[in-house]
Amino acid sequence: MAFDLNEVDAGLAGTIFAGHARHLASVGSTNTLALEAAQAGERVGVWIADEQTAGRGRGGHGWHSVAGDGLYVSILVAPALPIAKALWLSLATGLAAKQSIREVAGFEVDIRWPNDLLANGKKCGGILVETTVAPDAMLRYAVIGIGINLNHASFPDEIAQIATSLRVETGRGVERETLLVMLLRELEKELNLLENEQGYTLLERVSQASTWIKGKRVRVGEEGGYSGTTAGLDARGFLLVDGDDGMQRTVLSGGVREAR
Amino acid sequence: MDGTKMQELRELVEFLKANEIAEFDMEQADLKVRIKFAGEPAPAAAGIDLSQLSRLMASAPAAAAPAAVAAAPASAAPAAAAPVEEKLHEVKSPIVGTFYESPAPGAPPFVQVGDQVEVGQVLCIVEAMKLMNEIESDVAGEVVRRITNSGQPVEYGQPLFAIRAR
Numbered sequence: 001m002a003f004d005l006n007e008v009d010a011g012l013a014g015t016i017f018a019g020h021a022r023h024l025a026s027v028g029s030t031n032t033l034a035l036e037a038a039q040a041g042e043r044v045g046v047w048i049a050d051e052q053t054a055g056r057g058r059g060g061h062g063w064h065s066v067a068g069d070g071l072y073v074s075i076l077v078a079p080a081l082p083i084a085k086a087l088w089l090s091l092a093t094g095l096a097a098k099q100s101i102r103e104v105a106g107f108e109v110d111i112r113w114p115n116d117l118l119a120n121g122k123k124c125g126g127i128l129v130e131t132t133v134a135p136d137a138m139l140r141y142a143v144i145g146i147g148i149n150l151n152h153a154s155f156p157d158e159i160a161q162i163a164t165s166l167r168v169e170t171g172r173g174v175e176r177e178t179l180l181v182m183l184l185r186e187l188e189k190e191l192n193l194l195e196n197e198q199g200y201t202l203l204e205r206v207s208q209a210s211t212w213i214k215g216k217r218v219r220v221g222e223e224g225g226y227s228g229t230t231a232g233l234d235a236r237g238f239l240l241v242d243g244d245d246g247m248q249r250t251v252l253s254g255g256v257r258e259a260r
Numbered sequence: 261m262d263g264t265k266m267q268e269l270r271e272l273v274e275f276l277k278a279n280e281i282a283e284f285d286m287e288q289a290d291l292k293v294r295i296k297f298a299g300e301p302a303p304a305a306a307g308i309d310l311s312q313l314s315r316l317m318a319s320a321p322a323a324a325a326p327a328a329v330a331a332a333p334a335s336a337a338p339a340a341a342a343p344v345e346e347k348l349h350e351v352k353s354p355i356v357g358t359f360y361e362s363p364a365p366g367a368p369p370f371v372q373v374g375d376q377v378e379v380g381q382v383l384c385i386v387e388a389m390k391l392m393n394e395i396e397s398d399v400a401g402e403v404v405r406r407i408t409n410s411g412q413p414v415e416y417g418q419p420l421f422a423i424r425a426r
Contacts, residue, residue, distance in 0.1 A: 087355060090389040114390050127390065133396075236356070238356075253389070
């Protein structure tokens with residue numbers, strides 16, 4: 001279905017994103033567009049694509065993208081945050097995505113630390129944040145790339161065991177415009193909390209929203225690879241894992257998988 | 261420098277190469293060793309056998325003791341050792357994370373040793389929590405050293421590059 005930018009514009013009235021959404025039929029990567037705009041001095045923007053031909057994930061992982069089936073969006077923001085706290089954009093975006101999917105599709109996705117979106121154990125969404133900091137260690141800007149599988153009826157055999165869509169899991173499709181508006185509204189709320197809230201509750205809320213934070217058997221790719229049981233988040237938001245060798249380690253980057 | 265000592269140095273160099281360590285400094289009472297590998301180290305191996313390194317380190321002073329009588333330390337120092345400590349600007353990591361020299365695996369590095377960089381030019385990425393943070397140079401000058409290898413964890417405040425400001 002053709003993307004209705006007017007509907008999105010109307011839905012974003014009163015938010016920092018109002019009037020800043022742009023739609024493209026096909027693009028290499030929406031994150032690249034957003035980064036180029038940021039380098040040219042823009043500080044807020046939303047780029048939505050029907051299809052990404054070179055979608056980026058961590059470590060160069062490509063993202064399976066079919067025209068119109070998924071929500072592929074990059075969001076440029078510039079909250080006033082020191083870099084240590086700007087890391088939490090990763091976690092806050094995962095929460096915003098989960099909340100928006102709950103409200104629009106009535107479905108609870110799980111969050112695999114730091115921010116993969118899982119539906120019944122399979123990945124239905126991914127988030128990648130790209131930032132630049134100024135020399136005073138304050139965030140200059142952040143580009144938040146989000147891909148969510150909405151309306152795919154099925155997946156190619158080679159990824160069907162690990163990937164899914166909301167339609168496959170719930171039996172119902174999700175309108176991209178509705179989810180995008182809800183996602184941006186939830187994200188704005190999270191950004192406000194991140195900048196302003198005293199006694200910030202993000203880590204607590206992430207711990208409650210995700211089954212992966214505590215007591216989950218996992219395999220971690222870092223440090224040569226090891227297995228263990230997740231043991232909560234540290235004060236900076238990094239995942240702690242009690243290794244099977246009795247040593248507790250801190251996961252820095254992600255790449256956590258369920259141990260079978 | 262006697263034969264045993266040279267053999268030990270060779271072993272040390274092999275060890276450092278095998279573990280893809282870009283730079284190594286060791287200073288003892290009568291001996292100073294600085295080893296820096298030119299060129300592009302491959303992504304680092306998963307882990308380093310520290311016990312092996314400490315074995316090499318431990319054997320060095322014993323062998324060095326007799327050598328100290330015979331050879332002047334200065335002449336024993338390899339050519340690679342910098343005779344004068346130059347004051348270089350260090351670009352440090354603002355966060356804990358994983359160091360990446362290039363924007364994507366297989367892509368050319370942002371900068372290489374010997375490159376001239378400008379203020380604000382991207383030197384590398386430090387990633388944490390799936391947030392890719394570009395680190396910019398805060399001085400203009402020549403990249404003299406890259407202090408860590410791509411894929412390696414870095415600590416808050418850890419130097420990443422040494423730059424000779426101009």
